Amino acid sequence: MDEVYIKRVIKGDIEAFRYIIREYQHMAFTVAMSVVKDEFIAEDIAQEAFIKAFENIKKFRFQSKFSTWLYRIVVNLSFKQLKKLKLREGDFISSGTESTETAPDGFDKMNETDRKYYINEALRLLSPNESLALRLFYLDENSLEEVGNITGWSASNVKVILHRARKNFYAALHKVLKNEMKTIL
């Protein structure tokens, strides 16, 4: 379906680009949020990415998935913006020697809205690389190679980041829920 609309845009049908925006805006925003952690900045990045994609759409050769090509633009813009934000390693969670890779007790019994909230709060605590890697691999179901193509990381780098990210994600989830319990009590 993407191919049909992309070809229409290339032929000059600007309105056909609306399909692309509707199809990919949420994931583009998710990818940007993984890196910059701010909704307004992520929206600006997503906007700029779609405009860049439109301007360069004639260069898209259908050799990879359109999402890979688009998210690559989003990731590049996001990391460019990240340099301006000057976030430090210490701003993000590190599990250290903890090796729990399980969700907190009772997490499965929570309602979907709450689960979604805590999962995204936990991802916010992870470094940009880690939250990005987790979302691209598990949420968007890209292969290791595709994650590498989107991010520019080598295959071994992707594996290392994912390994760290899994551990840190669970640590972050435990932390978020612990803080929530403290607030309630």
Add this chain to the structure above:
Amino acid sequence: MYIPDNNKSEDKLKNLLSNSRLEMPFTDFEDKVMANIKKEVQKEKEIDRSLRLSWLFFALGTTFGLLLSIILSPGTTILGIPVDKLAIPAYITGGTLLLLFVEKLLQLTIEQKKDHI
């Protein structure tokens, strides 16, 4: 059926992270992007038009200059100076300006075509 623990934990994580998709919170996002795109397209059309007009006036100017150089007979004078004495400096100045202008126009045209490829 035996499922290795590794696969089970991967499935659990995948299940958890299926909740990590965020929704674009700004409802006017699509319209904002389309408005910006239409502005860019309009700008490109205006640049194209300006380039075409530049080439047209360049062609007209060159033709006019050539005709003038043919029409002015050897006996005529401009501000008291015979035309044949003015010819060489005029050709050198005109030729240099022409080449510089053509170079700039070609550069712009190639840049525009590259953007449209």
